[in-house]
Amino acid sequence: MKTVIYALMGILFMAPMQAQSSAEAKRILDEVSQAYKQRSSFHMKFDSELHNAKTNTKDRFDGQVYVRGERYNLSVPKMDIRQIYDGKKLHTVSADQKEVTVTTPEASGDELFTPTKVFEMYRKGYNLSVDKTAVVNGRNLTFVKLTPTTAGSVKHVLVGIDRVKKELVQLIEVNQNNTTTTITVKEQIANVVVPNSLLTFNKSQYPGYYVTEM
Numbered sequence: 168m169k170t171v172i173y174a175l176m177g178i179l180f181m182a183p184m185q186a187q188s189s190a191e192a193k194r195i196l197d198e199v200s201q202a203y204k205q206r207s208s209f210h211m212k213f214d215s216e217l218h219n220a221k222t223n224t225k226d227r228f229d230g231q232v233y234v235r236g237e238r239y240n241l242s243v244p245k246m247d248i249r250q251i252y253d254g255k256k257l258h259t260v261s262a263d264q265k266e267v268t269v270t271t272p273e274a275s276g277d278e279l280f281t282p283t284k285v286f287e288m289y290r291k292g293y294n295l296s297v298d299k300t301a302v303v304n305g306r307n308l309t310f311v312k313l314t315p316t317t318a319g320s321v322k323h324v325l326v327g328i329d330r331v332k333k334e335l336v337q338l339i340e341v342n343q344n345n346t347t348t349t350i351t352v353k354e355q356i357a358n359v360v361v362p363n364s365l366l367t368f369n370k371s372q373y374p375g376y377y378v379t380e381m
Contacts, residue, residue: 192295192311195328200287202333208235208361212354219346233359238366251368258368260376267373269380289326292316298325303337303351310339319343 203209210233217226230243241250249260259268289295289311298312308327315321320342327337334355340348370378 189296192297193289195297195309195311195330196289196295196326198330199328199333199335200289203335206357208233208357208359210234210354210356210359210361211352213350213352215348215350217346217348219344221345224346233361233365235361235366240361240365251366253367256368260373265373265376267368267370267376267378269368269378271381289313293324301327303327304353306336307331308336310337 210231212229212231214229215227217224219225228243228245230241230246230248232239232241236254237252238254239250239252241248243249244262247261247263249262251258251260255271257270257272259270261267293313293315296312296314298310300307300309302308306329309330310325310327313324313326315323322341322343322345324341325337325339326335327339328334329336334352336352338350342348370376
């Protein structure tokens with residue numbers, strides 16, 4: 168779940184490609200990666216659906232992310248997720264616990280999912296192939312399948328791309344337990360004005376919260 172959420176953070180997909188990867192699939196993702204890198208900023212609204220038919224598990228949530236350079240503000244209220252990264256420190260806010268955890272993450276660590284890092288994910292650890300085409304919310308999408316090269320909890324990920332606009336529109340993660348999480352971008356605006364107040368943690372906005380700096 169966490170992996171899929173952060174894969175929308177720019178919120179683009181560094182190491183050499185795997186030999187088994189499809190050249191066409193790589194080209195599609197390269198085009199999208201480059202398009203997002205050329206944006207000075209962007210705002211995305213997305214919704215998600217989690218489903219496991221075997222256990223009859225269903226869940227839905229909405230979220231949004233503001234991105235400017237490597238800085239971001241991610242909010243998924245139902246999951247009690249809010250992260251503010253100011254380029255140096257990561258502020259993770261829990262409304263349920265009324266707590267803010269402040270860390271200085273390593274650029275290569277798993278804690279930090281900056282836009283550049285996330286949108287480069289596909290270059291390492293996956294075999295790529297062009298999968299299906301489908302119409303989603305009136306947009307013609309080409310799906311690229313990412314299959315991990317090492318065994319883990321994720322079976323595969325499908326990335327739905329609008330090739331005309333070179334935009335990420337949908338992302339589907341299937342786990343080994345056959346739980347499917349589908350995240351669909353409802354709205355995205357490129358080069359939007361993102362004020363510093365959204366990308367800077369202000370303690371006065373969280374009265375009564377306990378702030379812990381690690």
